[in-house]
Amino acid sequence: MNAPLRKSARPNRLPLRGLPALVAIAALAVVVSGQPAAAHGISGGGLGSGFLHPLLGSDHLLLLLGVGAAAASLSAQLLLWGLAGALAGGVYGALGGGLPAAEVLAALAISAVAALVLRSQNSPTTTGANAGQGLAGSVIATAVAIHAMLHGQAVPAEIAASSWWLGALAASTLVAGGSYLVLRQQGAIWSQRLALGLALAGALLAISPVLG
Numbered sequence: 001m002n003a004p005l006r007k008s009a010r011p012n013r014l015p016l017r018g019l020p021a022l023v024a025i026a027a028l029a030v031v032v033s034g035q036p037a038a039a040h041g042i043s044g045g046g047l048g049s050g051f052l053h054p055l056l057g058s059d060h061l062l063l064l065l066g067v068g069a070a071a072a073s074l075s076a077q078l079l080l081w082g083l084a085g086a087l088a089g090g091v092y093g094a095l096g097g098g099l100p101a102a103e104v105l106a107a108l109a110i111s112a113v114a115a116l117v118l119r120s121q122n123s124p125t126t127t128g129a130n131a132g133q134g135l136a137g138s139v140i141a142t143a144v145a146i147h148a149m150l151h152g153q154a155v156p157a158e159i160a161a162s163s164w165w166l167g168a169l170a171a172s173t174l175v176a177g178g179s180y181l182v183l184r185q186q187g188a189i190w191s192q193r194l195a196l197g198l199a200l201a202g203a204l205l206a207i208s209p210v211l212g
Contacts, residue, residue: 046163046164046167047163047164047166047167048167049164049167050163050164050165050166050167050168050169050170050171051167051168051170051171052167052171053151053164053167053168053171054151054168054171054172054175055171055175058201058205059106059107059110059147059202059205060147061175062110062198062201062202062205063106063109063110063113063143063144063147064172064175064176064179065175065176065179065194065198066110066113066114066117066143066194066195066198067079067082067113067140067143067144067176067179067180068175068176068177068178068179068180068182068183069113069114069117069179069180069183069191069194069195069198070113070116070117070120070136070140071176071180072179072180072183072184072191073116073117073120073121073183073188073191073192073195074116074117074120074132074133074136075133075136076180077133077137078136078137078140079176079177079180081136081137081138081140081141081144082140082141082144082176083144084141085140085141085142085143085144085145085148086144086145086147086148086169086172087148088141088145088148089144089145089146089147089148089149089151089152090148090149090151090152090155090165091152092145092149092152093148093149093150093151093152093153093154093155094152094153094155095152096153097149097152098149098153099146099149102146102149102150103150104206105146106146106147106150107202107203107205107206107208108202108203108206109142109143109144109146109147109202110143110198110199110201110202110205111198111199111202111203111206112139112142112143112202113139113140113143113198114195114196114198114199114202115195115199116136116139116140117191117192117194117195117198118192118195118196118199119132120188120191121188121192151168
């Protein structure tokens with residue numbers, strides 16, 4: 001007796017629940033294309049200025065999205081690692097600390113965070129994930145610390161600095177936490193695609209001073 005014919009497989013289609021992530025990525029590309037590579041050194045005092053500061057430079061914005069993607073792909077605890085890095089880097093920069101080629105390092109930090117997301121697909125087991133948790137946290141904390149250090153170097157010295165930091169923290173939490181919540185609801189493919197874009201963007205930002 002002949003086996004029943006199987007229905008031909010239908011071509012894969014983009015799930016409707018993935019459309020918001022696609023729209024968000026497309027919108028990000030449009031926004032970033034019109035932004036300067038960095039927003040360092042423009043931090044006037046005040047809550048509003050602090051809130052806008054992480055959003056006005058494409059390197060800051062891309063890093064925050066990368067942190068959210070890493071948290072969605074690996075562990076929400078990475079958001080806490082990012083917060084620790086922000087506090088340490090901000091204090092270090094405010095006290096006059098710095099690093100050579102800090103702008104280039106800030107750009108490469110985006111690619112490093114993106115690499116964590118891309119690497120996450122090769123660590124499916126719980127044991128592997130736990131083994132890499134410390135490494136992932138260190139990468140996130142270091143990457144955020146470099147950007148926060150640049151913030152600290154530019155922050156105004158007057159009393160308004162405290163409200164500036166609150167604004168910057170609020171915006172950073174909104175972007176990183178929001179991207180985490182959105183990408184957590186989507187398939188892992190969206191985090192991977194975003195990470196590919198972030199890795200390329202970080203590399204381009206790193207070499208842009210040379211090309212310019």
